[in-house]
Amino acid sequence: MALVKCKECGKEISNQAATCPNCGAKTETSIKKKHNIFVSICIITVIIMILLCVYFIHTSNPINKYKHEAISILEQYKQDKDLITIKELSQQLEDLQHEFDKQYKYNDNLSYSIFSNGLGVISSSISIDGRYDSNLSNAKIDEYIKQLQQY
Numbered sequence: 001m002a003l004v005k006c007k008e009c010g011k012e013i014s015n016q017a018a019t020c021p022n023c024g025a026k027t028e029t030s031i032k033k034k035h036n037i038f039v040s041i042c043i044i045t046v047i048i049m050i051l052l053c054v055y056f057i058h059t060s061n062p063i064n065k066y067k068h069e070a071i072s073i074l075e076q077y078k079q080d081k082d083l084i085t086i087k088e089l090s091q092q093l094e095d096l097q098h099e100f101d102k103q104y105k106y107n108d109n110l111s112y113s114i115f116s117n118g119l120g121v122i123s124s125s126i127s128i129d130g131r132y133d134s135n136l137s138n139a140k141i142d143e144y145i146k147q148l149q150q151y
């Protein structure tokens, strides 16, 4: 702790004090502190805005939305294998694909049709797997999830 001169009354005061105990004037320390808080708030606000932008850009792409939904259907199956049959699982993914197609099929975006095809391939290979196995291994499900994550 050092002593500094008050810029108002000239008396020596602690450099840690927010105001001069003699005349009550605000010290450099308190002004600097306020300035630092203001700068921190600005930086935090900018970071939040950037994160929100990234989030909105990400979620406004329908492929991301449907991809996450398909992945959560597969994750759900991993947890509830006794409750969901392979046929139901395949049907859920097929329904999702149809829902996606209904909205975006006639959109002239190549990545939309690539995603739709990919989802269709996964749902039909799951139904083919279902003919041979009564349930899918987690490794197989993870493989499908990995495929989806590539879109």
Ligand SMILES: [Zn+2]
Residues within 6 Å of the ligand: 006, 007, 008, 009, 010, 011, 020, 021, 022, 023, 024, 025
């Ligand atoms: Zn003073």
